[in-house]
Amino acid sequence: MPTKRLALIGCLSLLAACSPQAADSAADADAAPKAAPAEPAVTVAQPMEAPAAVEATSEAESSTDPSSGDEALDKARAAAGCPVPTDVYDVDDVRIYCRMPADVQAFLARENTCQHFAGEEAYDDERRRELEEASAQYCEGREKIFTDLVTRHRGDCAIREALIAINGRYDLVFELDLKPCEG
Secondary structure, three states, X not given: OHHHHHHHHHHHHHHHHHOHHHHHHHHHHHHOOOOOXXXXXXXXXXXXXXXXXXXXXXXXXXXXXXXXOOHHHHHHHHHOOOOOOOOXXXXXXXXXXXXXXXXXXXXXXXXXXXXXXXXXXXXXXXHHHHHHHHHHHHOOOHHHHHHHHHHHOOOOHHHHHHHHHHHHHHOOOOOOOOOOOOO
């Protein structure tokens, strides 16, 4: 397992170093006079830094990934109006993502990840453990988080309508009395 983590960290570091943002900053650095030797482009991150690296890479990939292989998803991402993380892959979620506040955006990314892992097959014991860990991280407590979002955004009709649609897509809270805004 530690070898896989180091390999992942190494790949993420290379990906970050090869991203368009890294190339732009390297071009800017070449234009400016150099006072000190430059740091190496690729550094090995400590294993504890992996989650932040994964999140940063996920956000960076969302705007540079040319195609997902799903034409409707690609069109929705292009029309979204902001970078949508690759964790958000449901077309309806992508369409509303940029109009939502940060807490609803975070929930959409988490819920899409939960749905992804819920659909995976545990073909051996190691994969079963990985899926259980992912389920604990992304799926546990989702009903409470959703209920808190509904309470927090009760007065905003646009967000309320989006939350009603999200609840319908993912069957989050059956007993929650979600009604559309009047008027």
